[in-house]
Amino acid sequence: MTLTEKDKENIQKTWALVRVDSVQAGIELFRRFFEANPDYVKVFPFDDCKDLNEILKSSTLKMHAGRVMTALSSIVDNLNDPILFQENLGKIITSHVERNIELRQFENLKMALVGLLIDKLGNDIMNDETKEAWSKAYDVILDTYKKSKENHSRSSSSL
Numbered sequence: 001m002t003l004t005e006k007d008k009e010n011i012q013k014t015w016a017l018v019r020v021d022s023v024q025a026g027i028e029l030f031r032r033f034f035e036a037n038p039d040y041v042k043v044f045p046f047d048d049c050k051d052l053n054e055i056l057k058s059s060t061l062k063m064h065a066g067r068v069m070t071a072l073s074s075i076v077d078n079l080n081d082p083i084l085f086q087e088n089l090g091k092i093i094t095s096h097v098e099r100n101i102e103l104r105q106f107e108n109l110k111m112a113l114v115g116l117l118i119d120k121l122g123n124d125i126m127n128d129e130t131k132e133a134w135s136k137a138y139d140v141i142l143d144t145y146k147k148s149k150e151n152h153s154r155s156s157s158s159l
């Protein structure tokens with residue numbers, strides 16, 4: 001699966017609109033993610049927060065949302081540079097494989113991310129072509145994650 005020049009342009013144009021208010025968009029991303037998947041909260045260090053409202057206001061989420069948005073921005077910025085793209089993605093993937101994050105959890109983040117983009121930008125900007133571009137790009141992350149998880153479990157079982 002290859003991203004066309006038009007796909008990359010659509011992704012970069014739409015991301016430019018969302019990253020203007022990066023931390024707020026990141027918090028919104030996690031609100032969607034946790035509302036759809038309440039169990040995932042336990043994976044994060046939100047021990048001091050008693051419910052989702054507290055989590056959404058916490059400095060821990062603010063910091064984390066900022067990091068995730070910066071990472072997504074680097075992925076988007078490097079779409080035209082396959083080496084930097086893979087290097088950057090590789091780092092994120094390795095740190096998440098080591099945390100035992102499931103492929104399904106990454107798949108569910110795709111739902112939250114595409115939902116966020118549609119909500120923020122509307123269906124005129126997030127038209128079918130642009131949705132497809134985002135879907136293809138995120139599937140590159142998912143494919144890479146799947147392979148990395150398989151390699152990790154192979155190398156752990158041969159120890």
Ligand code: HEM
Pocket residue numbers: 040043044045064067068071072091092095096099101105106107109141
């Ligand atoms: C494209 C998707 C994602 C991106 C770009 C991303 C990015 C990041 C970044 C940049 C960090 C901090 C640096 C690091 O430790 O690597 C991080 C930490 C973390 N991520 Fe992700 N992440 C993604 C998906 C997920 C998913 C699906 C989960 C699981 C539900 C997850 C769970 C975590 C956890 C538990 C931490 C550590 C939080 C902490 O200890 O403060 N991430 N992520």
